[in-house]
Amino acid sequence: MNYTEWPFVEARRIKDRLERLGKTNVVAQTGYGPSGLPHIGTFGEVARTSFVLKALEIIAPEIDRHLIAFSDDMDGLREAPKNIPNREMVIEHLGKPLTSVPDPFGEEKSFAHNMNRKLQEFLDSFGFEYDFASSTAKYAEGAFNDGLKRVMNNNQKIIELFTKTISEDKRAAWSPFFPVCENCGKIYSTRVTNHDTENYKVSYVCDSSLEGKYTACGHTGEVSIFDGALKLGWKVDWALRWFSLGVDYEMHGEDLMESGRLSKKLVRVIGGKPPELFKYELFLDDEGKKISKKIGNGVSIDQWLSYGPVDSLLYFMYIKPQQTKKMGLPLLPKIIDQYLELVAKYDGETVDSPVTFITRLSKGAHAVSMGMGDKVVNYSMIYNLVLALNETDPAIVREYLLKYQPKIAENMEYFDQLIAEVLKYYKEVYLASKVDEEPVRDYDEAISAFCEELEKLKNSGEKPEADVIQNMSFRAAKERGINMKEWFKTLYLVFLKQSSGPKIGSFVVLLGLEKSIERLKTHMEKVSTK
Incomplete structure (x- = not known):
């Protein structure tokens, strides 16, 4: 069947990709930044990806489908959210990976662990099918080690590609690696000073403070690139995940168009295949x-x-x-x-x-x-x-x-x-x-005529029909030369106390003849007493 709805179009892209690569399973990924609660964007990305996987299930049920909800919880915390308890305590840990920041709610091992739990509770409440993945855990357990080795082996190519996209004053100091300072535990305060490509280590100095946020401690050290001692910077990290997790499909917002283009080049450098990407618009x-x-x-x-x-x-x-x-x-x-x-x-x-x-x-x-x-x-x-x-x-x-x-x-x-x-x-x-707007009195005669017609219909015992009542309201205004837009605005104000609404015929049927007549008469009585 040649289905045309957009999830089917995307599902065919995935199916074609898997056939080219000789794969029988698909891995889709969504990303989440645990510096705050899951929000409507998180929901949208998981829901839309799930639509695509459901379409794939329909057109190719033989393909195994996996959705990874990936938490970027090794990212450093740059700013403390304003709506959390114990905010001053969190501020003391700015610059550290989110999994190293104490939980301000006092419920979990870290701030990120709490937010990750809330993410999973959030997704579970909607019945989404997914596998949760933590950036901190993946780095620490060595799941990214092969990819990290490839990044080091292609370090110069990656530096050349990346530094073309940043200002000249930042190019000389840029490195794809962000070590976690062994002394103060911060990740954004370190700067790589040497890449030891033979032993897969980097030397660093903790000297990059952020005014008003956090202070570097000045420590110098050397760490292995493996097993969670560091993480890669964004864009290179995105490419690493695609390579290491075998990602075939991912959605992203319009704001990540440039990042997506660069990460596709970077994943090729380390020997991977870029996933099929789908750009969605922001709200x-x-x-x-x-x-x-x-x-x-x-x-x-x-x-x-x-x-x-x-x-x-x-x-x-x-x-x-x-x-x-x-x-x-x-x-x-x-x-x-x-x-x-x-x-x-x-x-x-x-x-x-x-x-x-x-x-x-x-x-x-x-x-x-x-x-x-x-x-x-x-x-x-x-x-x-x-x-x-x-x-x-x-x-x-x-x-x-x-x-x-x-x-x-x-x-x-x-x-x-x-x-x-x-x-x-x-x-x-x-x-x-609420701001009440009173109906004008200019059309009282027409309102009275419409009310009389409704009373006749009620007394006849006939079943009220929306079209018949709509014509009654229309006729009451037309016979008196009333502008239809102004007439219906007046009726809406009488019935709803607002200037717009549904078709009057359908609404009168819903409200009932008795209640509608009562409302019109109440209006007329108000008018007559003024």
Whole structure:
């Protein structure tokens, strides 16, 4: 089958690579920097790589698949996070490998051990299949020794390649090796002074302080390049991992394009094959600014999962990974709606669909196609119902939804979760920034006419149809020469206290004729008393 969804395209690239190399298994890698908690970027990289491996499973089930979640925990800590306890204690250990920095939480052997545990708990909570790998452990156990030997054997070539990419004033002192100072334990304060290529050792001096962060101790020494006495600098280290772990596939952000190009050259120098790389775009907040952990803009993974289901987050990671996408709390309802409407149209069988991948990765209750027809219950519908009812009792919200679309009872666990998430969003996002806007009185006559039409429909005993009610609202305005945009804005303000919303016909059916008539009459009574 010629599947066209992007994970299948990537899976075919991997399959072609394995055929060229005569391999029967694939190793994919994702990277994590344990200087802070796992974040939405960590989730996205693992999720997208998992999509690709699921596609490979479909088109080539005979290929063994392995995903390595690699922690760069031998990197030095340059700055203490502001949101940790015992921060002053951590500051005293700046410049040391993360696995040598004491755990400020007092729970693990080191700061990195704590963050690594949280990473694994984080990935496990979503049901991802992966093997965890620690940089510190790989260096110490000798897993990188062969690669390190090759780096030393090709030291001059690597220096020539790398120094072309840095400023002239840094070229003379640059080395691919970063020894850990045997005296103070820091890694970023050391400078290599000699490469002993025969004995595979380097000499160093600890003399590179970083003002306001850490101070070099002045120690001089000589260490073996093997078994964890040092690590390689970034880019060379990336190439080392590809070579030593046999990595076939890895994703990276747009910000690592140049690093990826150089690391591909470096891995060839040491006799390895560069993996297939896939560049994904970074996220923007709802105002179009690049998301930054320091600024704290955008949406954190905790926020998303407080206000929306995990399968909607998987969907967001799935769609158009190579296009810049906005994410922010005001955009969440729309993103979740897109996913729920996609699932509602899904036939339950088509393999070449985002739904295939998202449902395969979703752990616990998730959206399923239930043949809702044109009465799809989505996030915005529940949110608008809560706004109109001014109601935070989930049982009452559920009762309205079941009356509107009885089929949701087939997946009530999921919709109960969705109701709870909408109510949390309503309380913490909407009410926190609520600014009521009163509807104009210019269209009272049309509102009264629309109300009368609804009362006639109610008294007739006929089943309310969204299209019929939509036409009623349209006719009430048209007969009076009212601008449609202004008319519907007024109705939204009457029903929802906001200037936009769903189709009025569908919304009245959801809210019910009795409650809708009551809302219109309440508005008219307010007007008449002014």
